[in-house]
Amino acid sequence: xxxxxxxxxxxxxxxxxxxxxxxxxxxxxxxxxxxxxxxxxxxxxxxxxxxxxxxxxxxxxxxxxxxxxxxxxxxxxxxxxxxxxxxxxxxxxxxxxxxxxxxxxxxxxxxxxxxxxxxxxxxxxxxxxxxxxxx
Numbered sequence: 001x002x003x004x005x006x007x008x009x010x011x012x013x014x015x016x017x018x019x020x021x022x023x024x025x026x027x028x029x030x031x032x033x034x035x036x037x038x039x040x041x042x043x044x045x046x047x048x049x050x051x052x053x054x055x056x057x058x059x060x061x062x063x064x065x066x067x068x069x070x071x072x073x074x075x076x077x078x079x080x081x082x083x084x085x086x087x088x089x090x091x092x093x094x095x096x097x098x099x100x101x102x103x104x105x106x107x108x109x110x111x112x113x114x115x116x117x118x119x120x121x122x123x124x125x126x127x128x129x130x131x132x133x134x135x
Contacts (some may be wrong), residue, residue: 037127038135039072046120047075050110061111072134087132090125099124 037043047055047069054061055069067084068074075095078084084095096102098109099121110116116124127133 024096033127037123038129039127042123042135043127044072046116046123050113050116050120054111076132085128085132088129091130093128096121096125096128 025083051061051069052057055067055074056062057070062068067078075085078094080092084093086093090096098107099109099116101115108115115121
């Protein structure tokens with residue numbers, strides 16, 4: 001099995017195992033959860049891609065919750081209801097509860113859309129576990 005490490009749009013590190021079977025090639029992505037995660041290179045592009053439609057500018061997410069996901073300061077400021085990120089503690093961070101869908105369906109994020117992949121959620125989880133730094 002041949003493995004390659006790729007960075008896709010600065011969002012996540014994937015290890016792609018290409019397996020030849022019956023003349024067909026299939027790719028099996030695996031997350032690298034122990035990698036050092038950068039807010040600027042890994043997390044912010046992911047938030048802009050998946051969350052900025054509602055949580056940036058005058059989006060519905062900002063109007064309803066006050067959560068601005070367009071910058072580090074906005075993420076760390078949280079919502080009008082409280083903090084979203086507790087550095088070092090992803091399990092207690094409301095951001096992970098919303099993204100992991102450990103809340104009622106009405107407030108799961110992204111609202112009304114497909115859940116973020118486990119790789120994307122694990123990148124955010126790792127960033128929080130690593131101290132949620134502005135790096």
